[in-house]
Amino acid sequence: MMRRWGLILIALNLCALIVLAFTRPHLMVAPGALTPAHSAITRDCFACHVPFKGVSADRCTACHKVADIGIRSTKGVPLEAGKRRIAFHQSLAQPNCLACHSDHSGPQLVKASQTSFAHELLRPDVRGLCASCHRAPPTALHAQAGSNCAQCHTQKGWKPASFDHAHFFALSGPHNTSCATCHVGGNFSRYTCYSCHEHQPDQIRAKHAEEGIRNIDNCARCHRSGSGEGGERERGGRDDD
Secondary structure (H helix, E strand, O other): OHHHHHHHHHHHHHHHHHHHHHHOHHHHOOOOOEOHHHHHHOOOHHHOEEOOOEEOHHHHHHHOOHHHOOOEOOOOOEOOHHHOOOOOHHHEOOOOHHHOOOOEOOOHHHOOOOOOOOHHHEOOOOOOOHHHOOOOOOOHHHHHHOOOHHHOOEOOEOOOOOOOHHHHOOOOHHHOOOHHHHOHHHOOOOOOOOOOOOOOHHHHHHHHHHOOOOOOOOHHHOOOOOOOOOHHHHOOOOOOO
């Protein structure tokens, strides 16, 4: 008799759990509360989830038109200037919403770390157009550097930048000048010292040959700061390129 009542109690509990899972899914099976913007569909799991398959990007784009993201609301109303976002979703290779977004907050102890944006999600033809999404810092260096961000930065992170000018050539004294003085034509992969100095390559080559120095293509290798004869190399500076 007791065993029979025990089985009945277990069955009733299972039925109650099943009923609650369908009537209160946000309390029974959801990993956390939805974002405030989606609070209206808290109880409608199938607004985003496909049975037995999980969240579908197609259901996201049913409300969030890719062409309007950052420009218009889900109702098609143009966003105010202060609420607009950079419209880069239109340049995604495919609408993989879950690659960056998760609407459930999740329990704090098991909450997954925030997913950062990966540039691999963009179409290959727009990945190098940094200025279409990023604004360079308002510094004198960035003002002269142009839009070729890849000279110093990678798409894995804005910081740390890979370039340290002081390591190659200290911009001090008379050398604290504009980038274009040494990097002619905006080509930062090359430099010249002859934009300012009166001496010419053939004269410098002959002068260095007297000291047994044959390679004068990289002035900064020896003249780290260009402060005088012999430069940093003879004063114990580093001899690497």
